[in-house]
Amino acid sequence: MADRKSFPLRLSPELYEELRRWADQEFRSVNGQIEYLLREAVRKRTGRAPPPGDGRES
Secondary structure (H helix, E strand, O other): OOOOOOOOOOOOHHHHHHHHHHHHHOOOOHHHHHHHHHHHHHHHHHOOOOOOOOOOOO
16 A cells, blocks of 8 residues: 555535545545545646555545
């Protein structure tokens, strides 16, 4: 597993619940879903994908 940076993230209960439902639909953990969404946002902004993580974000 690649080195990964951990940090606290505060979300409203409503936002967390929406992310949980979305993650469930795409067979991801909430953490995996957030990472996936952030990677997509970076890709759209920069025109290139960030370096791969541990392979679980797809």
